[in-house]
Amino acid sequence: MRFLVRVVVNAFAIWIVTLIPVLQVDVTPFAPGGDLQLVLTLLAVAAIFAVVNTVIGTVIKIVAFPLYILTLGLISLLINGFLLWLTAAITSGWSWGLDVHHFWWGVVAALLIGLINGVFGMILRPQKKKR
Template sequence: MRFVVRVAVNAFAIWIVTLLPALQVRLIPFAPGEGLQVLLTLLLVGLIFALVNSIVGTVVKIVAIPLYILTLGLISLVINGFLLWLTAAITGNWDWGLRTGEFWLTVVAALLIGIINAVLGGILRPRRDERARG
């Protein structure tokens, strides 16, 4: 259930970031219909972004522990930008998906996605005491 919430929150956060044209992040929808196209594209990109964060992100963050210490955690901005860029590279193999522009704008987009994920994730994810009861 938590992964489904994470995918939905990622999709919403990516949609919010795509509304800001200065960040040069855009979605290329596919066939069914405009509203459904955007929804399906966002959910698929959110799923791929969640998988990239879960698999690749975990490995990169463990390997980069010395850089976290040296930069007092600021390297996380670059790592999150890299993970967003990697998601765009994966979805770039198809006619739909996430497209990014300049790397540093991708880092800013990743920062905004992280903030949105933190806020919405804190609101929507079930808390430990609620999971123990249910």
């Protein structure tokens, strides 16, 4: 259930980022190109992004642990941008998916996606019961 909520929040965050024209991050929907196809494309891209972030992101974060300490965590911006760019590269093999025009726009988009995920994570976090 948490994975589905995470995918939906990621899809919403990716959609918000693609609405900003300066960022040069686009989503190409499935073949007919209607609203339903856009939503399904965003959900598919968000699911791929979640899997990439879980599998490859974890390995990169373990290997780059000394860089996290050296840069006081700022390397995570580059790693998250790389993971978003990698998701765009994976989905660009088909005729639909995410398109990041430049790596640095991916870094900015990943920062915004992280902020949106953080806000929704605080809102949707289950509350502990007070005794």
